[in-house]
Amino acid sequence: MSATAAPHPPQLTLPGQAHTAEGPLDMSGMYLMHHAFRRDLVRLAAAVRATPLDDGEVWRALADRWQRFAMVLHHHHSTEDDDIWPLLLAHADVSGDARARRTLDEMAAEHGTLDPQLDACSADLAAMTRAPDADVRARLAERLATLRDGLHTHLAHEESAALPLAQQHLSPAEWRTAEDAAKRAYRPRELGFLIPWAAEGLDAAARDRAFAGAGLLFRVLYRLTRGRFRRAERTVFRYA
């Protein structure tokens, strides 16, 4: 490190995280989202197995909650596919890093495998709200377990192989630009879900660290939205 280089920011390491990539980029936002995706799929898979067929209120709440999860995951993958991986690939190619190209091709392929699984789960959950059926629930439980395991594997791969490449090749300004674009793409109503959702299950220290770089608006919105979020969660996960 040169005498003028800024010290690397402290990184967030959350439960389930496969690897923490040290370097100049603050990856708190990325790790926060990954933690929430892992947590959600474990809980959603358990809720689908445990919810009685005749509790229509909870199936409707589960289907609505699923759509919100899928919206955030889709948004997260789009940001990576459109704003982060291509920029990273351009830098890696300039430095002749063939390993980076292989890794980023694998990231795109894994996103492509997960997308149809998400669609199939969406269709099954919608069917459960129209006509609850034991066979559909059994199929959905299988699909969610497969998706849970596949997403966990993908996130671990991204954390161990792709995020270290981002630390190596991207500048903090490029990373912040991608993160800012990702935040701006959420509508205010979606932010009202995203913020308490992202913080759920973290202890106060991890939450403060995760929100430190997100600005005052995020912290205010968290205080305003967490009560409503938690009430809704109690219905969604009544049996989980």
Ligand SMILES: [Fe+2]
């Ligand atoms: Fe990611």
